Amino acid sequence: MTRMSSFRKSTLGWLAFALVPLLPVTAFAQGASTPPALEGETCSVTGLMDQIRRGLASRSPAYQRYLRTLLREAAVTLPAAELQAAFEREKDPTMAEHLAAALVARSEREADVGAMQVVAKRALEDRDPAVRSATVRAMRRTGALEKTGDLYERLMRDASPEVRMEAATNLSEDNQFVYAGQLGSATDTAVAAAAASRDPKATAKILGTLNTEKLGAEAASQLQGLLRNDSAEVRQSAALALGGVPAEQMGQARESLVSMYRGERDAGVRKALVRSIAQLGFAGAVPELQRLRGIDPGMAPEIDAWIRALGTGLQEWELILREKQRLQTAP
Template identity: 90%
Template sequence: MTRMSSFRMSAWGWLAFALVPLIPLPSVAEGAAAAPVLQGETCSVPGLMDQIRRGLASKSPAYQRYLRALLREAAVTLPGAELQAAFERETDPVMAEHLAAALVARSEREADREAMQVVAKRALEDRDPAVRSATVRAMRRTGALEKTGDLYERLMRDASPEVRMEAATNLVEDNKFVYAGQHGPATDTAVAAAAASSDPKATAKILGTLNTEKLGAEAAGTLQGLLRSDSAEVRRSAALALGGVPAEQMGTAREALVSLYRGERDTGVRKALVQGIAQLGFASAVPELQRLKGIDPGMAPEIDAWIRALETGLQEWELILREKQRLQQAP
């Protein structure tokens, strides 16, 4: 038996217990009477929702997560039309998120291919930003990024900062935990959404830790365009993202970073530019970094630390980063 099938059995066991009304046992004096039989109830959307509403009063985050997992597991066998209707009626953001997660689970397991679109539509159109935010969260760490077209570009233009940040978090976590940075279309979608945003904080959140080693050529050009943003926060995050692009884009990315460094005045952005140049070239970046030292004497210690780290000959970027940090912290 697989771990998932075992979980489903335990989840349904809990659900069956929760939904079965217990009949009092007969007393000793009634020994001759026939023993009553436990009467089960058919699992239903309203019944399960009632159980979850009561359970959400619990102060245990673990129990609340369990309830959400329970609903996702039950979703595949619940009547799809009833589940969708319940979701569309629900106005409480917490319950809307649970029901949205159940619909997403149906879509993920191909029980209902249209369910994901129902969730995406409400994420875009509901009048309550709290419900829109909750619905966006329900799609996190799923395949929604590939199944919903330009959803994330549209979400990044939402009037609510909360919705925009939830969408940005989805893009970051989907790329990291669902695709492990190894699916080019997912990375390209994240870059397109970042560029569509007029919210510098949301854009920076997407790009600041994005793995771009599978980035496409068009998306790489979009990143280079973001280096010209009015926001220093966006320029900084774009510089960091460009440091990890594939080999075929390294040449143009390096030229863009060096060109911006010469005219950049923000120290934080300059540090990100130097890091991007170092990551693109490893030891071969040392001559370029040495030439850049004269532009801003205040950056010399930062550049020297990078040069020393690169000259160790380490061949893994994470090790180079760690060595550079150690050199800066050394007395």
């Protein structure tokens, strides 16, 4: 990419402008009649990285975000081999994240189909957990989940808690903000990673906001298996996730939740179980909830609130949730 005195109207025009250094003003101060001519200058990975290193000293988060965007936008025009080499030799986690994000951007725009695999390999193999974590972050809210095979299952077994949590955050945010729960394979990948995890907090992070309406049969079975996890936090998040499964999975999910309720001792898990039983059955869940009411007297007020909310005949889950909350807070 070459800077020119004539600003071309193109999608990268703003980028070229951003990279133009400030013109010296001494000539004007000395009375020169015309401005100095711009000289051609080739953008390079090294030059751009030097600019970003200097900019990272800024305390402005907005400016730092701008620099990251700048590199991502420039990525498709930079030499692929030079960019990859810079990424592979970079030791600073922040700079490694910037370079990884640039490679991901190349892959996303189909400028380099192998770039995502380069990033995934370092996320798995770098010796420094801080660099592994940074590289994982670079893949967040992108299409990496679809292009990296069993990457996330392997990341959930990483020795570093930080890496595991970054991977869990990716899965949670990708499913929520990139796919909105509408890509079954993405949901299944998240559940498979949760099942592979031995980190309760990371597992709960994955499942906590997971939309399971496109969940596959195998993933549903894995999710039911997590109901037997030793961690109450994992059991609770798995129970909540099962409340949103598709119609073909509802019968088995409901049986698993009801069976688990009878032996569960944790109050938070029991609340999650009751909520999902209500979500799976709507008004049809009332008889089952009535049968469960006597198992734990302490849960009676919670179950009664669900029975009353379901008895209103509302047909949208968000409205039922709101009504249940209103009933519990009403004087």
